[in-house]
Amino acid sequence: MNDYHRVMIRTRTDAVWIAAFALLVAFAVPWFLWRNATVVAGLPLWLWWHIGWMVLASATFYAFARGGAWERGVDAGVIRRG
Amino acid sequence: MADLGISLGVVVGYLVVALAIGLVAYRLTDRSAEDYYLASRSVGTVVLLFTTFATLLSAFTFFGGPNLAFAAGPEWILxxxxxxxxxxxxxxxxIGYKQWLVGKANGYVTLGEMLGDRFDSTALRGLVAGVSLLWLFPYVMLQQIGAGQALVGLTDGAVPYWAGAALITVFMVAYVGLSGLRGVAWTDTLQGVFMLGVIWLAVGWIATVGGGVSALTAGMTDAAPGFAALGGGLYSPQWMIGTAVVIAFGVAAFPQVNQRFFMADRVETLKRSFALWPVLVLLLFVPAFLLGSWAVGLGIEVPDGSNVLPVLLTEYTPAWFAALVIAGALAAMMSSSDSMLLSGSSYFTRDLYRPFVAPDASDAREGWVARVGVAVFAGSTFLASLFVGSGGGLDTLVTLGDTAFGGYAQLTIPLLLALYWGGTTEWGMIAGVGSAEAVYLAHVFLPMPTTYLTWDFALWCMLLSLVVTVAVSTVTASAPAENAEKFGVGAD
Known part of the structure; x- marks a missing residue:
């Protein structure tokens, strides 16, 4: 694998993270359940969505923090080199 | 009066524990400003998580939020x-991770100091500190008012308002003044754990006496048929999105929260905090706001000027438990206010006193001014809180405190540009922050529309801060001494 391929893979990974964060923001409120009053197991269905979504957000953030995109996002290498 | 004794005992016991923690922290704190304000950037995951969390939670989590869920439905959780x-x-x-990196590399303690160095601009440093203090002062005052009222409610007026607010203020000044951030962060951790524990106990208690979660929700939908359905009433998409965006961006520039961005000991701490954060939010807000909404089905009547959560708990739980929850609310107010006092003091001493009044003050003198600053700041907000409502000009302060999040949100987009766009200039920053704050203040105080095209004016002001910062930066040149490369944004 040469440098060109590495850069391409990184760029693609970074784009996937940006898309994942955009999805997390966009569906933090389940717009597709708007005016839906279904109650499941004692709580509104949209509240179950919220509970699942926050757990998913934690899992996504955990995965993001483990990968290389965490450092690239803020140009950490440049700051450390000074 | 046995109940009064129990209530006061719980609250005083809690205050004494907070002070004791402050004293232990004091013994570990040296005299340098970095140690006093940032605990020498040595904070680990548990303390960082809970101090940020407890700092974010104000009286609103226990009083305002449940009141809103009681009046308009549980969608506030979303x-x-x-x-x-x-x-x-x-x-x-x-913002936070990048601030941590550049803060560690260059020794920054405040936001104004960091931006001032980035653009080699004392004027920008002073502007950021001045704007921040303008919104901070009334916000601290509102917390003291909340604490005073909570004690009046808890003791049925046996502790008068002024005495309650004074008691809280004196305790805060004592442990903040003594121990700085280390004491604040440790008491915050105690307060955060305490609040979480108490709110889940409250849910368990109410669910047990109310016949279970299903029965509580059924009672809620019988009494308020619209509450189970998502949206409706107050909750329009524009309002939900606008409120969430303005407050989230405001929080990031609130001095006591922004300063926490500098505190972590190492990057793993930040990574863990980032991953655990949404779950922590879930654990506190769902129970707190559900209690507010369930109260509708339990036929709770909230008198004017009271809050739903204490009324609900007084009705359904023993006095000592209701007192514990009020102590939890006091903890929420104190953990926000103590951090605000400390950050306010650092903004004042480092970004206003040092550069503009005494450029050659020694470190020891700065440390002394910082401690006196905490006491003066808390004393002034306390005095102001006593005179609010008596018809003087001080009611302006209440308006400022109520609109503080929007005021801080006007700093956040220029801050993001400064951190990520190499083309940002000193004049772009000053014009962007200055114009957005001016237009925002005009909307707060003058008879102007509260929405444009159905979206909140604070959002439009944020857009203005973006447009003006970019436009003015484009037509002005960066000063030769600007330090974009320190921020990793030099190469463009």
Missing amino acids: VMGLMDGILFALLWYA
Whole structure:
């Protein structure tokens, strides 16, 4: 694998993270359940969505923090080199 | 009066524990400003998580939020999830992690200091500190008012308002003045754990006496048929999105929260905090706001000027438990206010006193001014809180405190540009922050529309800060001494 391929893979990974964060923001409120009053197991269905979504957000953030995109996002290498 | 004794005992016991923690922290704190304000950037995951969390939670979590869920339905949980769980977490990474890196490399303690150095501009440093203090002062005052009222409610007026507010203020000044951030962060951790524990106990208690979660929700939908359905009433998409965005961006520039961005000991701490954050938000806000909404089905009547949560707990739980929850609310107010006092003092001493009044003050003198600053700041907000409502000009302060999040949100987009766009200039920053704050203040105080095209004016002001910062930066040149490369944005 040469440098060109590495850069391409990184760029693609970074784009996937940006898309994942955009999805997390966009569906933090389940717009597709708007005016839906279904109650499941004692709580509104949209509240179950919220509970699942926050757990998913934690899992996504955990995965993001483990990968290389965490450092690239803020140009950490440049700051450390000074 | 046995109940009064129990209530006061719980509250005083709690205050004494907080002070004791402050004293232990004092013994470990040296005299340098970095140690006093940032605990020498040595804070680990548990303490960082809980101090940020407890600092974010004010009286609103226990009083305002449940009141809103009681009046308008539980959808407020979703607004808080988007605002704090997701948007704030992303800003903590984008702004907070970068601030931590450049802060560690260059020794920054405050936001104004960092931006001032980035653009080699004392004027920008002073502007950021001045704007921040303008919104901070009334916000601290509102917390003291809340604490005073909570004690009046708890003791049925046996402790008068002024005495309650004074008691809280004196305790805060004592442990903040003595021990600085280390004491604040440790008491915050105690307060955060305490609040979480108490709110889940409250849910368990109410669910047990109310016949279970299903029965509580059924009672809620019988009494207020619209509450189970998502949206409706107050909750329009524009309102939910606008509130979440403005408050999340505001929180990131609130001095006591922004300063926490500098405190972590190492990058793993930030990574863990980032990953745990949404779950922590979930654990506190769902029970707190559900209690407010369930109260509708339990036929709770909230008198004017009271809050739903204490009324609900007094009705359904023994006095000592209701007192514990009020102590939890006091903890929430104190953990926000103590951090605000400390950050306010650092903004004042480092970004206003040192550069503009005494450029050659020694470190020891700065440390002394900082401690006196905490006491003067707390004393002034306390005095102001006594005179609010008596018809003087001080009611302006209440308006300022109520609109503080929007005021801080006007700093956040220029801050993001300064951190990520090499083309940002000193004049772009000053014009962007200055114009957005001016237009925002005009909307707060003058008879102007509260929405444009159905979206909140604070959002439009944020857009203005973006447009003006970019436009003015484009037509002005960077000063030769600007330090974009320190921020990793030099190469463009």
